[in-house]
Amino acid sequence: MTVEGEAVRASRKVVSGETLVITIPEPKELDLLPEDLPLEIIYEDDDLAVVNKGQGMVVHPSAGHPNGTLVNALLYHLKSLSSINDVIRPGIVHRIDKDTSGLLMVAKNNATHESLAQQLKDKTTLRKYVALVHGNISHDKGTINAPIGRSKTNRKVQAVIADGKPAVTHFTVLERFENFTLVELQLETGRTHQIRVHMQYIGFPLAGDPIYGPRKTLEGQGQYLHAKKLGFKHPKTGEELVFEVPIPAQFENTLAKLKKID
Structure with missing residues (x-):
């Protein structure tokens, strides 16, 4: 970037009347x-x-x-x-x-x-997740119905906003720990970062979430979120197919440690 022909930092303030040239590299x-x-x-x-x-x-x-x-x-x-x-x-x-x-x-x-x-x-597919969230959720079950769209204050993240797209997440508490809750979540819609945004919105952000959660509090990289169950109708045979996989070892190990603390 140059101003009046001289290379400057991106933080340099431009004064009215100056010529600003920005070179965009070829993709x-x-x-x-x-x-x-x-x-x-x-x-x-x-x-x-x-x-x-x-x-x-x-x-x-x-x-x-x-x-x-x-x-x-x-x-x-x-x-x-x-x-x-x-x-x-x-x-x-x-x-x-x-x-x-x-x-x-x-x-x-x-x-x-x-x-x-x-x-x-x-919305005929089955998509169930398991997540570890901060805090203790008092309700055993619940539904979050809140529209999601790009944040008005930070365009890099999603947020619950009035003019967002409809988003519905159902949750069921599986287990409670001292400062965390293990939940099962079922998606009714599939918005970007839906579970992460919705859980932050109700005050229980995902553990390990670098964007929507607090600073790192548990070992591991990234949010504790696992797509454990998937079901749909086979396009050719019409057969109902349902698949399920266990949570990863790191996730399992973290839960074992939390149980020992309790």
């Missing part, structure tokens, strides 16, 4: 290559696959994560993927955050992709 093209990365495939047939994504893996490439993603692994391990989404998201019907672990459905052809996407839109 870099992402090379989408298959990578032999560990991938736990829970189920696979000719039309779709269900995978258990590990914590710390990004779902698809982006400017900050050009490789090492779930998509790179899918390209290596699966013979075909749907092409409905843009070129950097083949097969991806829905996403979970980098530091959220758990189940995802993957489409291997476009007809399957369209069917699964429609099921998500129609």
Whole structure:
């Protein structure tokens, strides 16, 4: 960035009448290559696959994560993927955050992709999560019905806002600890960061959440959130499929430590 032909810092204040020149670099093209990365495939047939994504893996490439993603692994391990989404998201019907672990459905052809996407839109899929949150939730069950959109004060995060998109999360308390609560959550909608935003909104942010929670209070990287159960109707056979995977070892170890403290 230059002002009147001289290079300046981004923090430099511009005075009325000065000429400001900002040079925007050319965007870099992402090379989408298959990578032999560990991938736990829970189920696979000719039309779709269900995978258990590990914590710390990004779902698809982006400017900050050009490789090492779930998509790179899918390209290596699966013979075909749907092409409905843009070129950097083949097969991806829905996403979970980098530091959220758990189940995802993957489409291997476009007809399957369209069917699964429609099921998500129609709210007929089953998506259950387990999360560890700060504080003690007094109610055994509850529903959070609060619209979510981009924050008005921080455009990098999501928030509950009046003109946001409808968002509904149901929760059930599984276990209470001294300063934490283990909850099961079921999504009715699928907004960006929905569970993380909703739990912060009601005063019980996810443990380990670097964006919506307090400073790091437990060991590990990222939020304690796991997509444990996924159900949907097979696009071709009509069979109801339901899959479930246990929480990761780190999550389990943290719960064991909390039980000892209690």
